Amino acid sequence: ARVAAELTRAGVGAVVVKGAAIAELFYPAPWRREMVDVDLLVLERDLDRALTALARGGARVEPVPADRIRSYQRLGERQVAVRVGDATVYFELHTSLDKVVLRPIPTEAVVDRATPHSALGQLLVPCHIDHLLLVVCHQANSDFRHEIGWLDLDLMLRQPHDGQLLFERAARWKLQTALYVTLVTLRALGSRHVPADL
DSSP states (O other): OHHHHHHHHTTOOOEEETHHHHHHHHSSSGGGSOOSSEEEEOOGGGHHHHHHHHHHTTOEEOOOOGGGTTHHHHHOEEEEEEEETTEEEEEEEESOOOSSSOOOOOHHHHHHHOEEOGGGTTOEEOOHHHHHHHHHHHHHHTTTOOHHHHHHHHHHHTSOOOHHHHHHHHHHTTOHHHHHHHHHHHHHTTOSSSOTTO
């Protein structure tokens, strides 16, 4: 809620993606979904403003790690630490979720299609198709080794969605192969939520 308030005050739209959003939207109880940090997608033009706003609100903007000096500029990822009582919660701000090569994922369109979610302090959550593809992208970036991601995707695919739109958007985002590998693997793992026609 504090992060949401600071970003709202600064006029920055931030979309919660992956773990924290999936926990709220798809798990029977959000604390059952393990995570290391909260991932926020922001527009590239808003990143500095977001970091300034969070620092003004008492968060600690972490220095860029030595092994990410080049990648953070290219891929736009910064970590922020927020104290909550005796705990530290880490937020990672991204302008892209790609780690290897930038795909043509229109971040602005993802942010425009996102909607507020009251459980996340009015931070935005992606539309269902965008979110599915962002998780597929994350799986591909992790060489399909992000184990909890398979459960995430299985839970997400239980929700009604437009399969044709999923494929059309995957093609535009250059995620066709990653989506295919994801769907085939889910079926091989025994998921009953990947229809044969999909």
